[in-house]
Amino acid sequence: MSSMRRVYLDNNASTPVLPEVVEAMRPYFGETFGNASSIHHYGQETRAAVERARDSVARLLACRASEVVFTSGGTEGDNLAIAGLVTAGDHVISSSIEHHAVLNSCKHLEALGCEVTYVPVDGRGLVDPDDIRRALRPSTKLLSIMMANNETGVLQPVEEIGRIAAESDVYFHTDAVQAAGKVAVNVQKIGCDLLSISGHKMHAPQGAGALYVRKGTRLQPLFYGGRHERSRRAGTENVPGIVGLGKAAELALEALEPGEERNMAALRDRLQQGILTHIDEAGVNGDGAPRVPNTTNIFFDHIEGEAMVIALDLKGLAISTGAACSSGALEPSHVLVAMGLPGGRARASIRFSLGKQNTAEDVEFALALVPETVSRLRELSPVYRRQTVSS
Amino acid sequence: MSGGVDSSTVAAMLRAEGHNVIGLTMQLWNQRRLAGHEGMPESVQGRCCSLDDVYDARRVAEHIGIPYYVVNHEERFERDVVRPFVREYLSGRTPIPCSLCNNHLKFDQLLVVAQQIGADSVATGHYARVEYDPGVGRWLLKRPADESKDQTYFLFGLTQEQLSRTIFPLGGMTKPEVRELARTHGLALAEKPDSQEICFVPGGDYKRFLDAYLAEQGGALPDTAGELVTTSGEVIGEHNGIHNFTVGQRKGLGVATGSPLYVIQINGRDKQVVVGGAENLYSCTLRTRRVNLVAVDELREPLRVGVKIRHRHAPAAAMIERISSDDGDDEILVTFDEPQRAITPGQAAVFYDGEVVVGGGWIA
Numbered sequence: 146m147s148s149m150r151r152v153y154l155d156n157n158a159s160t161p162v163l164p165e166v167v168e169a170m171r172p173y174f175g176e177t178f179g180n181a182s183s184i185h186h187y188g189q190e191t192r193a194a195v196e197r198a199r200d201s202v203a204r205l206l207a208c209r210a211s212e213v214v215f216t217s218g219g220t221e222g223d224n225l226a227i228a229g230l231v232t233a234g235d236h237v238i239s240s241s242i243e244h245h246a247v248l249n250s251c252k253h254l255e256a257l258g259c260e261v262t263y264v265p266v267d268g269r270g271l272v273d274p275d276d277i278r279r280a281l282r283p284s285t286k287l288l289s290i291m292m293a294n295n296e297t298g299v300l301q302p303v304e305e306i307g308r309i310a311a312e313s314d315v316y317f318h319t320d321a322v323q324a325a326g327k328v329a330v331n332v333q334k335i336g337c338d339l340l341s342i343s344g345h346k347m348h349a350p351q352g353a354g355a356l357y358v359r360k361g362t363r364l365q366p367l368f369y370g371g372r373h374e375r376s377r378r379a380g381t382e383n384v385p386g387i388v389g390l391g392k393a394a395e396l397a398l399e400a401l402e403p404g405e406e407r408n409m410a411a412l413r414d415r416l417q418q419g420i421l422t423h424i425d426e427a428g429v430n431g432d433g434a435p436r437v438p439n440t441t442n443i444f445f446d447h448i449e450g451e452a453m454v455i456a457l458d459l460k461g462l463a464i465s466t467g468a469a470c471s472s473g474a475l476e477p478s479h480v481l482v483a484m485g486l487p488g489g490r491a492r493a494s495i496r497f498s499l500g501k502q503n504t505a506e507d508v509e510f511a512l513a514l515v516p517e518t519v520s521r522l523r524e525l526s527p528v529y530r531r532q533t534v535s536s
Numbered sequence: 537m538s539g540g541v542d543s544s545t546v547a548a549m550l551r552a553e554g555h556n557v558i559g560l561t562m563q564l565w566n567q568r569r570l571a572g573h574e575g576m577p578e579s580v581q582g583r584c585c586s587l588d589d590v591y592d593a594r595r596v597a598e599h600i601g602i603p604y605y606v607v608n609h610e611e612r613f614e615r616d617v618v619r620p621f622v623r624e625y626l627s628g629r630t631p632i633p634c635s636l637c638n639n640h641l642k643f644d645q646l647l648v649v650a651q652q653i654g655a656d657s658v659a660t661g662h663y664a665r666v667e668y669d670p671g672v673g674r675w676l677l678k679r680p681a682d683e684s685k686d687q688t689y690f691l692f693g694l695t696q697e698q699l700s701r702t703i704f705p706l707g708g709m710t711k712p713e714v715r716e717l718a719r720t721h722g723l724a725l726a727e728k729p730d731s732q733e734i735c736f737v738p739g740g741d742y743k744r745f746l747d748a749y750l751a752e753q754g755g756a757l758p759d760t761a762g763e764l765v766t767t768s769g770e771v772i773g774e775h776n777g778i779h780n781f782t783v784g785q786r787k788g789l790g791v792a793t794g795s796p797l798y799v800i801q802i803n804g805r806d807k808q809v810v811v812g813g814a815e816n817l818y819s820c821t822l823r824t825r826r827v828n829l830v831a832v833d834e835l836r837e838p839l840r841v842g843v844k845i846r847h848r849h850a851p852a853a854a855m856i857e858r859i860s861s862d863d864g865d866d867e868i869l870v871t872f873d874e875p876q877r878a879i880t881p882g883q884a885a886v887f888y889d890g891e892v893v894v895g896g897g898w899i900a
Contacts, residue, residue, distance in 0.1 A: 452652040455605045459558065459653060525651050 151461040152507045154416075156346075156500035157295050157323060157440060158465060162389065163348040163501065169392035170350070173385040181382045182373065191384045198391025202355050205394040206340065207331040214356045214377045215387050219322035220246040221367070222341025222356035225378070226318040227251065227289055229364035230339070233258040235286035240264050240272050240301075241483040243291050247320055248479075251289070260284075269434035270299040270484045277309055287316045292335070293324040296480045296496055297431035298440025300328065307336025316362065322346050322354075326397035327406060327437040338362050344386060348501060349393035353386030400501075410438035413499055416508045417441045423516040430481060430494055439499040444486070448493045448522040456518050462511055465496050537561050537596065537604070539589030541728050542661025544596040545714050546705045548721035550659055551600045558655060559597040559604035561590055562646060564613040564637070565736040573748035576738060592725050599722065609645050616640035618736060622746055625779040626760060628802035629882025632690065632847075633734055639693040647701055657701045662687045665707030666699050669831075675699035677830050677893040682710040689847050692886045692896030693828045746779060762807030764791060767800060767816050775809050778802050784817060784878030802881070818875035824868045824885045824897025825861070831894045835868065841887040841894050843870050845879055851888045852876055868897055 153161070162170075173194065179187025181195050196210070203210040216222045223246035231237055231254055239251050241263045251261045264276040272290055288310050293300050303319050310317035318339035321330050326347030332340055339362065344353035358364060358377065370379025400406070420443060421427055430442040445453070450466035457464055466478070481491035497511070537543045537559045551557045570576045590606055597604030617636045624631035642660065650658045663685035665678040675696050679686050694702070706714055711730075718726035733740040750757050757777070764773040773791045775781065780788070785799045789811060798817050801810040822845070829835065835858045842851025854872040861867045870885055879899060886896035 449649075449652070451607055452649055455558075455607075455649075456653045458605075459603060521654075522652050525648060527648075 149461045150510065151463065152503075152510045153463045154497045154499060154503065154507065154511060155463045155465045156503075157298075157496065157498035159345045159351060160348045160500045161502055162345075162350050163393065163396060165396060166349055166389045166392045170385045170389045173388050178384075181384060182371065191382075194388050195382050195384060198387045198394075201391035201394040201398075202342075205325065205330065205398050206342075206357050207333050208357050209360065211375070212332075212357055212360055214358055214374045215382060215390070216341070216354045216356050216378060217352055217383070218345070218354035219244070219320065219341050219343035222322075222343070222354050223247045223289075223318075223320055224250050225356055225364060225367050226339040226341060226358075227287065228253065228367065229377075230316055230318075230362070231259055231286055232365075234284065235259050236282050236284040237261045237287045237289065238264060238277055238280045238285060239289045240266065240291070242266050242270060242272075242294055242296075242480045243289065244295055244320055244322070247289055247291065264290075266483055268485050270294060270297045270431045270480070271434050272301050272306075274302055274305045274309060277306060281309075281313050281315070285313070285315050287318060289318040289320070291323075292319045292321040292330065292340075293327070293437045293440075294431075294480060295323045296478055297434075297442045297484075298323065298436040298498070299431040300324070300435040300437060303335045303337070307334075310338075311336055323440075324437060326393065326401075327409070327439055329401055332357050332359070344390040344393060347393050347397055349389040350386050353383055353390045355390065406438045409499060409501075412503065412505065412508055413439055413441055413497075415505070416497060416499075416511060417443065419508070419512040420515055423512075424519050427519070430484065430486065440496065441498075442481075442494055442496045444490045444494040445519050445522075446490060446493055447526045448519060449526075450492050450495055452522055453495055453518060456522065457514060460514055460518070462514050464511075466492070466494065537593040538661070538731075539592035539596075539725070540661065540731060541715060541718050541723070541725055542663075542706060544593065544661075544723050544725060545718045545721070546659050546661045547596060547602060548600045548723060549705050549717065550703075551602055552721070557600075557602045557659075558653065559593065559602050560646065560649065561593045561604075561606045562613075562641060563590070563606050563608045564610060564641065565618070566610060567736075567738070570745070570748040570752060573751055576744060576748045592728070596723055596725065599724075607646075607649055609641055612645055613637070613641055618749070622749060624882050625742065625746060626758060626804075628760075628778040628781075628804035630782045630880045631882045632884055633736075634690045635693055635884055638690055643694055643698040643702060647698060650701070657703050659703040659705055661706055662691065662704050663706055663711075664688045664691055664704045666702055666704055668700075672831070674831060674833070678707070679888070679891040679893075680704075680707045680709075685711050688888075688893050689844055689884065689886050689896075692830065692884060692893055694830070695828070696830075699830070743780060760807050762809070764789065764809050764811055767810060767812040772811070778804060778807055778809060781809050783880040798878075817877050819879050820872050820875050822870045822876075822879045822885060823859070823861070823900045824870065825865065825900050827866060827868050827895060827897035829895035831889065831892050835895075839887075839889075839894070841889055843872065844884075844886045844888065845876060845899065846883050854887075856887055856894075867900070868895075 177190050179191045181191040199210045199213045202213045227250040255261055262280040264272055266272055290301055290306050292303050307317055317337045319337045321340050322343040324330050325342040338359040340357040342355050345351040364377055366377055368379040373379055426446040454466055477488050477491040481494055594604055617633050621631045621633045647658055663680040664687050667676045669676050679688050715726050737745045760777040763771045764775050765771050781799045781802055783799050789797055797811045800812045800816045838855050838857040841856055843854045844851050852872050854870050856868050856870050859867050859869045881899050883899050884896050885899050887894040
């Protein structure tokens with residue numbers, strides 16, 4: 146069991162920290178440990194490290210360093226952006242496919258007396274900017290539409306949404322957690338005021354993230370405490386995590402500039418094609434929409450995705466049915482349901498997501514396992530058996 | 537793995553014996569779903585399917601070094617267990633959800649999942665024994681060594697196919713032995729108290745559950761109020777709904793008479809609750825529907841057996857025979873040697889030949 150080969154294709158859940166990132170962080174667990182707010186030498190060392198990381202993140206996002214607020218991750222960034230900006234009586238426009246960090250922040254606002262419009266998506270998982278235009282009201286304060294969906298990888302038309310926000314003079318937040326490091330994320334081109342990223346989705350450690358806050362955007366902080374992060378995020382900085390995020394941002398930018406994401410897309414396409422060639426009654430969720438290069442979400446009719454995840458995990462392949470839930474049990478994905486998939490097909494859908502560490506051999510490993518597992522699950526499915534017998 | 541002592545110990549035992557063990561917990565009911573509804577607690581803890589129990593099961597799996605997964609069967613549970621439970625009460629019967637859960641979830645869905653993930657058998661912490669009898673060519677369900685924990689009453693519905701792929705490792709052990717073994721394996725939950733109540737009914741108050749569930753479904757408890765009548769047909773009062781009564785009940789009838797009164801019968805169609813003296817509670821016969829035979833493939837001739845009519849009931853000597861009901865369905869007629877108290881429609885009648893479960897059915 147312990148010597149079994151394992152392949153990890155669930156990088157949208159979390160990514161391994163790259164060795165260069167581990168190296169960059171290492172000094173900050175031991176010899177360089179000061180509180181970045183301290184006056185003395187020790188504080189100066191870590192302050193410098195934090196600010197270097199801020200420069201790196203700013204370069205990745207094409208913004209000023211002073212516009213980067215370090216957070217604990219994507220959830221905090223989304224919460225700070227939404228709860229920090231919106232007050233009772235405001236109207237918010239979001240979408241039905243957002244991550245729960247956004248959806249539940251919006252629900253919280255509704256309980257506080259705000260109104261939220263959730264625009265739908267089409268069958269490809271795309272928000273229609275015209276729906277956003279139509280939903281605008283004089284009281285609209287914020288648009289919060291994700292850049293890339295975590296389950297399908299579908300890229301939303303954020304630049305057009307940014308133009309709508311600018312024309313209508315409303316704030317625009319985008320959850321770019323699943324886009325950062327995979328495609329170019331340029332806050333100027335997007336035209337957003339707020340953008341959240343998470344370290345552990347881009348080969349930095351868990352527990353570190355950042356929120357881009359456009360200069361002049363006033364946010365009510367979530368925490369009360371010291372005046373860290375220009376009074377936008379109280380609490381002693383997570384220096385090793387921030388350093389890791391900075392290093393990962395540098396590496397991401399270095400890879401994106403020569404277009405290395407095309408290699409990732411080729412690997413993903415090989416996986417997707419290989420699966421679809423060998424398995425019938427299967428297809429890609431989000432087909433026909435622009436997607437991040439590492440993700441493919443595939444439905445296999447007549448199977449239970451849950452059983453597929455377990456069966457493949459026992460054979461050494463880690464994939465997922467969608468967003469990981471706290472109890473480990475899964476409900477049909479709200480994203481796939483919003484795309485119009487019937488419940489059965491939503492539950493029969495599997496997300497494969499690659500990371501920088503994955504190789505062509507990893508893809509072949511998956512291709513050797515997935516078709517036989519799908520056929521076994523189908524043979525054992527009462528619904529599928531009935532259909533086969535009658536046809 | 538429910539997160540309790542029994543299933544945790546089973547996992548530890550099988551792992552120690554060298555089996556390739558995979559831990560599974562069935563998520564069947566969202567305990568927070570009805571929280572906050574009229575009469576329901578705001579929060580619930582320490583019941584089947586609660587996050588605490590999943591946490592406990594996960595810790596055990598981690599401790600003994602097995603892979604562990606939670607599988608979600610909430611939809612199926614609601615359809616096959618919760619809705620029938622509500623329907624039965626509203627028709628004046630007293631249901632047993634645990635048997636339905638065993639038949640439709642634990643030994644059906646879970647066996648499918650087991651097959652799908654490549655497992656040969658499902659082991660559970662039930663107190664019962666399964667044995668193959670080569671003489672008759674059938675899988676037998678037998679009472680466990682610890683008679684006080686006997687759960688065969690809830691397992692009579694298992695088919696031969698289900699029994700053939702089921703293991704009950706605790707069948708030969710007593711509860712104190714199981715706890716001792718749990719301690720030996722270093723399981724932190726060795727002293728965790730047994731769960732007694734129906735897992736989805738917080739505090740065991742099924743009336744409040746019915747109210748809350750129906751309210752959540754956008755309905756209300758239908759008006760099942762009606763007359764309280766005596767066995768001779770005399771109306772002696774009114775009652776507030778048949779689902780508040782169960783056969784044999786003495787308290788809460790709302791009428792004062794010289795001698796104690798008991799619920800003798802609940803007539804769902806007329807919404808009547810029939811009451812009478814203790815002597816009226818006794819009956820020598822009952823009919824069972826939706827019969828499942830375990831030890832034999834068919835009941836060709838009348839058979840002498842012991843019959844349990846509720847979980848806490850010593851098997852009573854009886855003769856069982858097949859009869860045809862009005863709608864052509866096969867039923868089994870049970871004729872007891874001695875009259876039995878409070879035979880309750882909706883409960884199961886399970887037939888025993890010594891320690892062997894012959895079969896069982898639902899009391900009509």
